[in-house]
Amino acid sequence: MVVAMIFNLAFAICTFAGAKYGFGQQMTWFIDKPGYLRYALLYWWLGQNFYLVTAIIAKISIAMTLLRITPNKIHAVILYTISALTILVGTMFVLVSIFECTPVDFFWNRLTKSGKCVDPNALVGIAYTASVVAAIADFILGLLPCFIVWNLQMNRQTKIALAGIMGLGCIAGATVIVRIPYLSAYKHADFLHATHAVSICSNIETGVGITASSLATLRPIFRFLRDTTSGSRSRKRPTENSYPLSSVANNSDKHHWADTVGGYHSMSTTITGRQPSMQNGVFTSLIENLGVKGVQFEELISLDADTIRSLRSIPPISPLPNPPVTNKTYKIKSPVYGVIFLFKYLRDQTPTTPEAPIDGTYDKTAPENLFFAAQTIQNACGTQAILSVILNQDSASSTPYPIDIGDELRSFKDFTTGFPADLRGEALSNSETVRTAHNAFARASPFVDETVRTARDEEGDVYHFIGYTAVNGTLYELDGLQPYPISHGECDAEGFPEKVIGVLQRRVARYPEGETRFNLMAVVRDLRARAREIGDVEMLQREERKRRAWDWENTLRRSNFVGFIGEVLKGVVGMKEKEGKFDEWVQKAKGETERRLRR
Structure with a gap:
């Protein structure tokens, strides 16, 4: 996830720099600023590639994190499948984006050089495919934690909170879906202006994804700040208010830890x-x-x-x-x-x-x-x-x-x-x-x-x-x-x-x-x-x-000896009844008990 944050930082820098040189502006804005167009296109090209790499790494990082906490083989298969699809489709989109034009620098030097670029319709088709895969991956990575944490050994409130935090990836998936209608702007002649919505959604998607996967690491920091400011202990000794002195879980619970x-x-x-x-x-x-x-x-x-x-x-x-x-x-x-x-x-x-x-x-x-x-x-x-x-x-x-x-x-x-x-x-x-x-x-x-x-x-x-x-x-x-x-x-x-x-x-x-x-x-x-x-x-x-x-x-x-003791007792009782000494035996036992109680 650190690598994803580095690429996302580069993406953000390109976005800010591109905004300075004309991101979101119509082509008429560049009439008296012809030098700005070259830099605007360059930062757009760099930013898109940084975004694509960030999205791939962030999803893989979330999947690897979930793999570390799930013992379920079905969950593991799902996560590996999502990771493979993300890498395959994402890599394809990155390569197409990098080599969209021939030569590569024709993308931002189109006013001064000659060259050619791929058909915009093909680029839009690849973008649609990558977005659908990304949305599916985000929703699976956002919903799967709910199933993973539900069987963990923790109270219901903690489970809900943890599932909610880890499920923030669903927001990233929703952002991808919102972005899909704007992808047609790739083939717009004035695409620096037309793709501003794509850029905004892309920033939200990667930011939410990285934040969601990093929230769990903030817990030790919050605990440290709490301890240093309030003087409270991060973990208390067992008291009657913190840890019950006897187990409260039933042995039939498969997650129960028995007293041994x-x-x-x-x-x-x-x-x-x-x-x-x-x-x-x-x-x-x-x-x-x-x-x-x-x-x-x-x-x-x-x-x-x-x-x-x-x-x-x-x-x-x-x-x-x-x-x-x-x-x-x-x-x-x-x-x-x-x-x-x-x-x-x-x-x-x-x-x-x-x-x-x-x-x-x-x-x-x-x-x-x-x-x-x-x-x-x-x-x-x-x-x-x-x-x-x-x-x-x-x-x-x-x-x-x-x-x-x-x-x-x-x-x-x-x-x-x-x-x-x-x-x-x-x-x-x-x-x-x-x-x-x-x-x-x-x-x-x-x-x-x-x-x-x-x-x-x-x-x-x-x-x-x-x-x-x-x-x-x-x-x-x-x-x-x-x-x-x-x-x-x-x-x-x-x-x-x-x-x-x-x-x-x-x-x-x-x-x-x-x-x-x-x-x-x-x-x-x-x-x-x-x-x-x-x-x-x-x-x-x-x-x-x-x-x-x-x-x-x-x-x-x-071993449970209750059944054995019961059978032995039934055998002794049967033997005494057969000998006709059962009542005498019971009375003798009562007398012995009374004598013990009087001592």
Whole structure:
């Protein structure tokens, strides 16, 4: 779109310069200004060609933008077809316009040179064809966003506003239609005067098209101006007025993000009287379902740097089949890609400001290769914290062992490159691949109505996941509820354990004395791969047993045992009735219940 704006600027300059030399004037006006006619024709010729190139590039740019946000294959086919037609017909019109006369400069030197130009009727016919294609393209590019945004994960008001903004292209299409009756002026003998309406409509068409496709990029600017003038935060912490503490979407909604990992995987999870815990098998299986290879999660039982360092250098337990000759204390080095921290959100904690968080500093000029997404929906902060680490450790510049994130996540990361944090968060929340993998670990329960929130839910404890990882020599805290990534200073792979533990200890110290409900999980290389590298058979077998246990636990998690329990209960009741001891059994059970209640 920047290229389109450059050509449109050139078009506007030609329009202003041409107006000075006689655009819109009748031929009699040039009788006493013969030198002006040459420049008027030259600027008309240049302006038309700049307009044609601008229109082509603007439409292609809008189509490419829509391709980045639509997962629908039919929409993609439509957009590619429109792009191909626009390029084909537009290029044909540009070539005819440039070489309309032979020699080319005869167009503006016709008073002093000899030459010839194409039949005006042929030129008008090509102009009609190009205008019809342009009008169809503008209307499709204007109406298609309505269908694209309707299934996005956002409220109806936002959908309508976004569709309206992106649909401004319809105005450009209407302008093209209005211009069509004036195209016959191309064959008018006094065409500098006759084509003034064509010039006006062309300026409106390109201006509206460029404006419509650029409006979305103004959002970060407006947010910055709002924050600097009013002192308001660009993204608030969850409160009872901003984020409900329980899901309000029904599980039947295909765009619903389920509450997973035992109720601790949500953005703002209500927990009453329970100790939060992480399940390494769930997180490991989740990223494997997303196509990530060679990574697993390890829960850390103590908040000290030695625990993290121990994950980077593991000595072999059993003898190596071919031990290195020059290294008697052979250890395999392996990175800790980052850590995921689960903590209780304090409602009465001093809030952060747009200028500075409680700890660290906002990196408002973070490097482009840093993946940071704002959290825009509930029940996704666990998945988002995981991806914040994984997607920042996939290149050799970040780690000696880059993570293989797979085709799906690679495509998603490439797709969102250059997006602001809020738009990247919207893209994440609307990713069918990520949502499907996330929801695969939701607990099956036919009795949970997530559309109902109780006062107890709203008053319960709220927990949140965030990620810490080192990128480009800096330790970053990646919290989707913050407006920017938080920098905690310089940090390399060797210094990561001490640096991140220091940050976490300062965070924990801000909690009331006796608060112990925290969990920390490290993102590390697959321990099975490391076992194979050092030839540790015992470690490999232990990790394989762990994986089988994880698979079994995940299978149980996704299973609904209500039917099984019902069948077992019916079998027991049938057996008691057959033995004639059903009433006696019921009375005994009642007595046991009464005794428990009296204790």
